Structures are given as C-alpha cells and as structure tokens.
Amino acid sequence: MKVYKFPSESEWPSLLARPVMDSSALEAKVMAVLKDVQANGDQALRNYTRQFDGVDMAQFTVGQEEITNAATMVSSELKNAIQQAAANIRQFHAAQQQVPEFIETMPGIRCWRKSVGIEKVGLYIPGGTAPLFSTLLMLGIPATLAGCREIILCSPPDKNGQLHPAILYAASVVGVTRIFKLGGVQAIGAMAYGTETVPKVYKIFGPGNQYVTCAKQLIQQSGIAIDMPAGPSEVAVFADETASPSFVAADLLSQAEHGSDSQVLLVTTSESLIPLVEQQIEQQLESLPRAEIARKALVNSTMVVVRDTQTAMDLLNRYAAEHLILACRDAEGLARMVINAGSVFIGHFSPESVGDYASGTNHTLPTNGYATAYSGVSLDSFVKKITFQQLTENGLKNISQTVIEMATAEGLDAHANAVRYRITN
Numbered sequence: 001m002k003v004y005k006f007p008s009e010s011e012w013p014s015l016l017a018r019p020v021m022d023s024s025a026l027e028a029k030v031m032a033v034l035k036d037v038q039a040n041g042d043q044a045l046r047n048y049t050r051q052f053d054g055v056d057m058a059q060f061t062v063g064q065e066e067i068t069n070a071a072t073m074v075s076s077e078l079k080n081a082i083q084q085a086a087a088n089i090r091q092f093h094a095a096q097q098q099v100p101e102f103i104e105t106m107p108g109i110r111c112w113r114k115s116v117g118i119e120k121v122g123l124y125i126p127g128g129t130a131p132l133f134s135t136l137l138m139l140g141i142p143a144t145l146a147g148c149r150e151i152i153l154c155s156p157p158d159k160n161g162q163l164h165p166a167i168l169y170a171a172s173v174v175g176v177t178r179i180f181k182l183g184g185v186q187a188i189g190a191m192a193y194g195t196e197t198v199p200k201v202y203k204i205f206g207p208g209n210q211y212v213t214c215a216k217q218l219i220q221q222s223g224i225a226i227d228m229p230a231g232p233s234e235v236a237v238f239a240d241e242t243a244s245p246s247f248v249a250a251d252l253l254s255q256a257e258h259g260s261d262s263q264v265l266l267v268t269t270s271e272s273l274i275p276l277v278e279q280q281i282e283q284q285l286e287s288l289p290r291a292e293i294a295r296k297a298l299v300n301s302t303m304v305v306v307r308d309t310q311t312a313m314d315l316l317n318r319y320a321a322e323h324l325i326l327a328c329r330d331a332e333g334l335a336r337m338v339i340n341a342g343s344v345f346i347g348h349f350s351p352e353s354v355g356d357y358a359s360g361t362n363h364t365l366p367t368n369g370y371a372t373a374y375s376g377v378s379l380d381s382f383v384k385k386i387t388f389q390q391l392t393e394n395g396l397k398n399i400s401q402t403v404i405e406m407a408t409a410e411g412l413d414a415h416a417n418a419v420r421y422r423i424t425n
C-alpha cells in the first residue's frame, strides 16, 4: 500500500483516486456485447458464455431438480448460517415497510402515498471468482418483502456449467421465481432486453465487476432502471492509537480479497500504527487462500497519516467509501460526522464482514465515490411510491380558485376548465 504522511489538501484527489479501467475502451466493449444480445438473443448468450466463462451451455435455465439436489449438497451448518442471516436481514428490511399515511391537506382533500413492489426485477449475483450467495439474500429478501411478482436471478456458471449449490439453496430460501446460469454483460443484456429464454425485467439489481457495472449503467439508456453503480468492493478504516493493528489489517484484507480492482484505505492519526498494520497484513496474507488477489488490490490502496480527527473525517467524507470502519476513541461521536459513506461500522468490535453477511443491513452499496449521492439497496429500491388523492365535492370547491388562478396564469385553460365544469354544473 502507498503511504502518505500529512498530505496537503491539494494532494487529496490523487491519493483518493479509485483504480479504473480506461472507461471509453470498456464502454465500447460492453456496448458491443449488449447490442449483440439485443439483436441475437440466446445465440449471443451462448457465444459470450463460451468466450468469457469458458463453458458451452445447451440451456441456461435452472430446473427444480437442480435446486432440490443443491439443497442436499449444502451442509447443515451452512444452512443454519444462511437461515440466521436471512432472519436478521428480513427483520431489518421489514422494519422499512411503510404504512400509508392519509393527509387531509384541506377540508375534503385527502392525499396518500402507497409503496407498490416493482412487478419484474432482475437480480445479478456475482460469481466470477467467488459464489456470492450472501448477495442473493441481500437482494432477494427485500424483493420478496416489497411484493415483487417476478424475481429473476442470473449468476455466472462455473466451468462445468453449474451454479454453486449455496446460491441455489439461498434462492430457495428467499423465493426467487426463475434462475439462469448467465454471467457478466450478457446476463445484464438478457434481463434488460429479454431473449427467447430470459424474460425482460423493469429494474436490475446487484453488484459485479467493472464489466457488469458498466453494462448496468449503459442499459439505463434503454429505459431500464438499476439499483446503483455497485462496483469493486471498498473499505476505509479510520484508526487512532486505540486501534488493534491485527483487527485493522484483517478489515483491510477482508475487502482487498474481493477482487484485484478492490481498494482499501487506512486513515490514521497515529503514525506508529502504519508499520504495525503493514506487518500484520504481511503475516495474515501468508495464510489467505486469496492472497494473490488481495496483494493486487493492495497495490491500488493507500494509508494516510493525518494531523487530527477533523482532517481524517474531512478526508473520509471526500472519499465517500462503500464501507467505513471507525476503529477509534469516541467512534459514536465520529459516526455523527459522517456525511458520505455506504455503511458505517462503529467501534473496535464492528468488523465490516458482519455487515457483509449477517447483521441485517444490506451489503449492496454504492462504490467509487457514489456514496456522495446514492444509498445502498433497501426495501425502497424494490418499490415505486404511488400517490393517491380523493376529493369530495366540497373539497374541490375549497381548492378551485387556487387551481383556476394558477392554470390561467400558465395559459392552460383546459386545466382550469377541468375544475370549472365540475363546480359550476
């Protein structure tokens, strides 16, 4: 990791830069795949699955028998863990359900807003280097709570053309409607445009690598909604001298192991913590199966020593991390200073990985600085909020002059007439 000591504010943009692929080359490549899928449907899906996933697929649909068999391949310990995580995620997201509130804005005028589940949603579950069945819980549970009727799942097949059994088990726990063995850009294209086998959906959810994230951004131009740009994982840790170097190193590595394009950031007010964390990272890497991936991510990553807590928080708010861990004194106080972050982990005993799996919060979060304006996935992401109003005859009389006056001033007489005809007849 690169180390910066007491950088001036003018150095912040370069030290906080995310690792990005050349976006014009990426977009051109992704657009070509999307267009091909739109024009050639299943045949294009087969070609790209052979090219990018290295497997020939006769069919993409997962049958009920495969789902039932998968359940027998998941250990009872893992099933219990999935059930526990699912219960916590369900509880946290169910609390986001809103009961319509009826507001009488004027006598005889009643307005309310109701949340209605998006009918057809597509969930993308990454699977390039790790079968992220936890992501399925994070997306499928709010989708079912929201009342989405059709929940399509796409995830890349392995070299034998299979999905990991835990993905299929998690799919049955949350209640996904249909499952397809499809990954990458081709999966996003299939759900956006529809093919002979994959149905078109109205909104696509889920994280993924840079190809997937770029595809999601491009299909928005065709009127398909997306949750947000949730790209390569990130964590920022603020640590002072009370922090444990081994905890901090473990937290940094937990996101670095996601992908070589992941990024981790340590901001500290304790200069002496840096070598201790570096030493811990080296030690912990020795026993990590994904050390090679994590090492590549660490090349894109940074440690920064700052003078005081205020500077640390300014820097972290500028970075807008997907995850922010506050491993310091008065972590709760600092949490109140956070204005840009996807999800915040307060204190020495709140590792980010707990949020990734099981505490109940959602782990599909904005990356790449999008936390400045986007929220993570929640129940809200799966609903539309429809407003309703009902006026009595008296209610209409009460508001008539206001509407007629405004409509006339805008030169829209037909608008005014829609009120006039009712109150004069």
Ligand SMILES: NC(=O)c1ccc[n+]([C@@H]2O[C@H](COP(=O)([O-])OP(=O)(O)OC[C@H]3O[C@@H](n4cnc5c(N)ncnc54)[C@H](O)[C@@H]3O)[C@@H](O)[C@H]2O)c1
Pocket (backbone or CB within 6 Å): 052, 053, 125, 126, 127, 128, 129, 130, 132, 135, 156, 182, 183, 184, 185, 186, 207, 208, 209, 210, 211, 212, 230, 231, 232, 233, 258, 259, 261, 262, 322, 363, 364, 365, 366, 367
């Ligand atoms: N932000 C979040 O909430 C969040 C959550 C979980 C995971 N993640 C991120 O998701 C990502 C998962 O990435 P992954 O690669 O393991 O899985 P993935 O499923 O996103 O991508 C795999 C697919 O990429 C496609 N692909 C691979 N190489 C390609 C190429 N050269 N050209 C075109 N397509 C290509 C293949 O079709 C393959 O199926 C990681 O970066 C991880 O950090 C983010």
Ligand SMILES: N[C@H](CO)Cc1c[nH]c[nH+]1
Pocket (backbone or CB within 6 Å): 132, 134, 135, 232, 233, 234, 255, 258, 322, 356, 363, 364, 365
């Ligand atoms: N940290 C990821 C989001 O950036 C989510 C995840 C899934 N499994 C483990 N972690």
Ligand SMILES: [Zn+2]
Pocket (backbone or CB within 6 Å): 233, 254, 255, 258, 353, 356
């Ligand atoms: Zn993670």
